[in-house]
Amino acid sequence: MRHDFIDRYSRIESPIHALDPRAKAAAFFALIIICVSTPNSDWWAFVIYATLVLVVLFASGVPLRYFFSRLLIVLPFILLVCIFLPFMHKGGGQVSLGPISLSKEGLLMMRAILLKSLISVSCLILLSSTTQFADLLHGLEKLYVPRFLTTVSAFMYRYLFLLVDEAQRIARARDSRNYKGKWIWQVKTTGYIVATLFLRSQERAERVYQAMVSRGFEGEFPRWTEIRMRVYDYAFAVLFIGGAIIGRMVRPWS
Amino acid sequence: MHIPDGFLDPKVWGTASGVSAGFTAYALYAVKEKLNEKVIPLLGITAAFIFAAQMLNFPVAGGTSGHFLGAMLACTLLGPLQGFLVMVIVLLVQCLFFADGGLTALGANVFNMGIVGGLFSYMIFIYIKALIARISGEKRALLISAAICSWLSVVIASAVCAVELALSGTIPLSVALPAMVSVHALIGIGEAAITTVVLAVVTQARPDLVHAMKLRLPAGQEV
Numbered sequence: 001m002r003h004d005f006i007d008r009y010s011r012i013e014s015p016i017h018a019l020d021p022r023a024k025a026a027a028f029f030a031l032i033i034i035c036v037s038t039p040n041s042d043w044w045a046f047v048i049y050a051t052l053v054l055v056v057l058f059a060s061g062v063p064l065r066y067f068f069s070r071l072l073i074v075l076p077f078i079l080l081v082c083i084f085l086p087f088m089h090k091g092g093g094q095v096s097l098g099p100i101s102l103s104k105e106g107l108l109m110m111r112a113i114l115l116k117s118l119i120s121v122s123c124l125i126l127l128s129s130t131t132q133f134a135d136l137l138h139g140l141e142k143l144y145v146p147r148f149l150t151t152v153s154a155f156m157y158r159y160l161f162l163l164v165d166e167a168q169r170i171a172r173a174r175d176s177r178n179y180k181g182k183w184i185w186q187v188k189t190t191g192y193i194v195a196t197l198f199l200r201s202q203e204r205a206e207r208v209y210q211a212m213v214s215r216g217f218e219g220e221f222p223r224w225t226e227i228r229m230r231v232y233d234y235a236f237a238v239l240f241i242g243g244a245i246i247g248r249m250v251r252p253w254s
Numbered sequence: 255m256h257i258p259d260g261f262l263d264p265k266v267w268g269t270a271s272g273v274s275a276g277f278t279a280y281a282l283y284a285v286k287e288k289l290n291e292k293v294i295p296l297l298g299i300t301a302a303f304i305f306a307a308q309m310l311n312f313p314v315a316g317g318t319s320g321h322f323l324g325a326m327l328a329c330t331l332l333g334p335l336q337g338f339l340v341m342v343i344v345l346l347v348q349c350l351f352f353a354d355g356g357l358t359a360l361g362a363n364v365f366n367m368g369i370v371g372g373l374f375s376y377m378i379f380i381y382i383k384a385l386i387a388r389i390s391g392e393k394r395a396l397l398i399s400a401a402i403c404s405w406l407s408v409v410i411a412s413a414v415c416a417v418e419l420a421l422s423g424t425i426p427l428s429v430a431l432p433a434m435v436s437v438h439a440l441i442g443i444g445e446a447a448i449t450t451v452v453l454a455v456v457t458q459a460r461p462d463l464v465h466a467m468k469l470r471l472p473a474g475q476e477v
Binding site for chain 2: 007029032033035036037070073074077078081084085088089109112113114115116117120121123124125127128133136146148149151152153154155156157158159160162163164166167171187188190191192193194195196197198199201202204205206208209212213217218219
């Protein structure tokens with residue numbers, strides 16, 4: 001796994017990257033909550049939300065190709081469920097498409113759920129690709145997320161890629177010995193891999209702890225710079241959330 | 255089983271978020287004195303381990319695959335509350351940084367995979383283990399009950415997930431429940447096998463790392 005895949009573009013410079021992590025977190029979280037609580041038939045609201053997301057995407061300078069490649073990773077599950085929705089619901093009249101007939105209510109729901117999940121996922125992708133991990137955690141800490149959770153998350157993130165690489169190395173060694181897992185009774189091999197991974201991770205944790213203590217670790221990470229909410233940050237949050245609220249309230253054609 | 259945003263309606267995700275936040279706050283409070291600077295790297299790296307283990311797909315049948323959940327494993331290895339906290343952190347990081355599982359659905363995901371799949375299954379595990387320990391050895395009781403409960407944890411977590419989707423009016427229960435439960439009954443076999451193999455290997459190599467080995471029922475409680 002590429003170590004910098006998730007936050008590869010979180011260090012570039014742009015008006016969005018320069019924002020305080022709290023302003024970004026508050027704005028995106030608010031948009032997600034407003035978006036998922038929008039009634040299914042308000043298509044106009046979704047257009048406004050999507051516009052907000054796209055404006056931030058273009059202002060952030062995060063390459064579109066990268067943005068969509070991350071969207072593609074989570075898309076299959078959402079699509080899989082959405083495709084079946086028009087068949088599972090009955091009501092609101094039928095739309096016939098050649099030999100099959102679909103329920104209008106189901107189609108409406110499919111459109112709404114698809115848009116809601118895509119807009120929410122886009123918000124999360126934009127947040128993580130315009131904010132460095134440590135800054136975001138620090139911002140969340142300032143927003144009263146318990147310090148224990150943020151510090152442990154910081155450790156998790158730091159060692160995540162190492163352990164994923166280790167897992168993939170072991171899996172590669174297994175495959176090079178002609179393992180072709182096809183049936184469930186071959187799952188024992190995966191069990192041994194997970195066990196090895198666990199033992200190695202615990203021994204690594206002991207080493208890491210000793211190394212951290214010998215360098216003066218006392219349970220939290222010191223920071224070089226303090227984050228600060230400026231007028232610019234407040235303005236962004238207010239405009240962004242205000243835009244979303246207006247989109248939620250105003251219904252020109254319904 | 256990670257529910258994305260948009261699949262749950264406000265009453266479901268609101269309730270689930272409240273319950274999960276309450277459990278998390280309680281777990282943080284209950285293990286507070288144990289949360290010194292030594293435990294922080296340990297839990298962080300264990301969370302990274304669960305994440306890495308979840309990326310290993312295992313075969314189910316004829317080329318389809320499922321992936322490991324790890325909630326029961328985390329609870330048996332670390333103890334229920336710390337295992338639960340590890341699952342909370344795994345889900346939090348997956349949501350915020352990998353967009354895997356939604357933000358508004360985070361509470362529901364913690365409820366399904368941490369509370370139902372972790373804490374609740376672990377409670378059943380304690381009693382089943384005590385029952386089996388009467389007729390066989392301690393270690394065999396551990397492995398058998400872990401196998402039963404890790405299968406159960408995946409199945410009931412998926413059933414609760416289906417109920418949440420149905421309560422939100424997204425997928426009717428008559429479709430969601432059979433589909434989720436039948437798929438996860440199969441995946442659960444893999445989960446059970448992996449959990450058991452891991453516990454067997456770890457109790458052999460480093461018995462000091464297995465919390466459930468030290469487990470006894472509280473005094474006065476009989477099964």
